[in-house]
Amino acid sequence: MLEPGAAARILRRPAAKICLGILIFVALAAAVGPDLFPESYREPGPLQYSPPTWQHPFGTDLNGRDVLYRVLLGARISLVVGLAGAAVSLFLGTAYGLIAGYAGGKVDNFMMRLVDIMYSVPRLIFILIFINAFDGHVRDFASRMDWQWLVSYSRIVILIITLGLIEWLTMARIVRGQVLALKERSFIHAARVLGQSHGKIITRHLLPNILPIVIVYLTLTVPAVILDESFLSFLGLGIQPPQASWGSLLSEGAASINPLKVYWWLLLFPAATMSATLLALNYLGDRLRDTLDPRR
DSSP: OOOTTHHHHHTOSHHHHHHHHHHHHHHHHHHHHHHHSOHHHHSOOSOTTOOOOSSSTTOBOTTOOBHHHHHHHHHHHHHHHHHHHHHHHHHHHHHHHHHHHHHOHHHHHHHHHHHHHHHHSOHHHHHHHHHHHHHHHHHHHHHHTTOHHHHHHHHHHHHHHHHHHHHHHHHHHHHHHHHHHHTTSHHHHHHHHTTOOHHHIIIIIIHHHHHHHHHHHHHHHHHHHHHHHHHHHHTTSSSOTTSOOHHHHHHHHHHTOOSSOOOTHHHHHHHHHHHHHHHHHHHHHHHHHHHHOTTO
16 A cells, blocks of 8 residues: 555655646536536627637637636546546556466466557557447447436447557556566465465455555556547547537637637647646656655
């Protein structure tokens, strides 16, 4: 588990406190901010392409919608996708790496060759195939079960699962390497001599000892998943209108640029919000790695 003074060491630098404050502010704003806006800010209005004003601090888009409201709404979806995708990666990667490292021998060799094969599959093609193959089936199933929320968010659910299935590969390799080193330690040999089952050895001895390093790389997986989702949405392959994420907002902002008029606020504010959040996540992940990684 984490050492008692680990949090104090991580936040020792002022930059770490600033990054943590940014993350807390963005998370709270995404969670409650969109619900605080009046109805007129959520629907199309008469102010098409209005620059920032006191009434609309981030300006409005082509349809007169408040950009600040849409940035917070996009933050909600991007953060949910990032956290949920990282959770899928955490579960799959940790379980796979534990089994491969503990089993060793031919089982380990076979499982890691599967990881190498999955690494060779282009990410974009994998995501496209997954979305096109399952989106319609998920919608049909949700309609039969009368799950309207799943009908509306089926693409997001599939995107979360797909990104999790991509990002777990690195986690599996890291966990497997840690387990290979730990399973030769004397306390593991003692547990075997005492007759403990393989399941108990994995869950009671190996998993608690690799937990700090897993948490470290989990914090670095969240921004990676957010960045992947934003890139896919920017290309039009991820979140679809009327839903919004940071990537789809950047795509709309880039589409509005023309030689006659540059609507700079449509790009600046979504890009600044996403960049600040990713920078804060990456910096805190690096601080966590510097503090908890036993190799350092």
